[in-house]
Amino acid sequence: MSHTLQIEVDPFLCATQEREISGELVYEKLQRIQGDIESSSDPIKANLQFSKVGKFVVLTGRISTNLVLQCVACLGSIEFPVDIEVKLAIINDVSQVNLLPDGYEPYLLDGERLSISEVVEDEVVIVLPDFARHEICPIDLPKNSASKDFSLEPDRKKNPFEVLKSLKKH
Ligand SMILES: [Zn+2]
Numbered sequence: 001m002s003h004t005l006q007i008e009v010d011p012f013l014c015a016t017q018e019r020e021i022s023g024e025l026v027y028e029k030l031q032r033i034q035g036d037i038e039s040s041s042d043p044i045k046a047n048l049q050f051s052k053v054g055k056f057v058v059l060t061g062r063i064s065t066n067l068v069l070q071c072v073a074c075l076g077s078i079e080f081p082v083d084i085e086v087k088l089a090i091i092n093d094v095s096q097v098n099l100l101p102d103g104y105e106p107y108l109l110d111g112e113r114l115s116i117s118e119v120v121e122d123e124v125v126i127v128l129p130d131f132a133r134h135e136i137c138p139i140d141l142p143k144n145s146a147s148k149d150f151s152l153e154p155d156r157k158k159n160p161f162e163v164l165k166s167l168k169k170h
Helices: 011-017 094-099 116-127 153-158 160-168
Strands: 020-025 044-053 056-070 077-091 105-108
Touching (some): 011 044, 044 116, 056 116, 094 105
Parallel strands (some): 077 105
Antiparallel strands (some): 044 056
16 A cells, blocks of 8 residues: 555545545655654555535544654654544635534635645644654753753653663664
8 A cells, every 4th residue: 555645636526436545645745744854754644535424525534654753952863653533624615614513623625626645744733743852862962952950860760661762773
């Protein structure tokens, strides 16, 4: 299963056909979040299903991947697993927001065609942290960014798993 998600579809036609879309989005093809993640990130996998709830076209399914982010403190890698349950109602006018079926988030369609990769990236953006940072950095911070009173030792013992994970990669 290595279909690309870089496709544009007519959501209303897809809903009528109850079309299912599965595929991957590799790092090189990312438009919006490429700058926020490391190139060693896994491809983003998505399995999405169009259908209708009442008058609304809805898109449900899952987006999952294992992203690699860069820690703002030590510049080391942070693994960031992503598993998103997608439950979107496609709207083309903000006035429809109040009429959405229960449990669905609005997705504003701009024009006639829906870009699947844009939907996927938009969903992933929501879960990305503004600044990625280890709870406890696995290596000593550069002296100029660490305060003299700051000690890593007590906290480090609490989280040996993080340390092991980062050691395994090197
Ligand atoms: Zn760090």
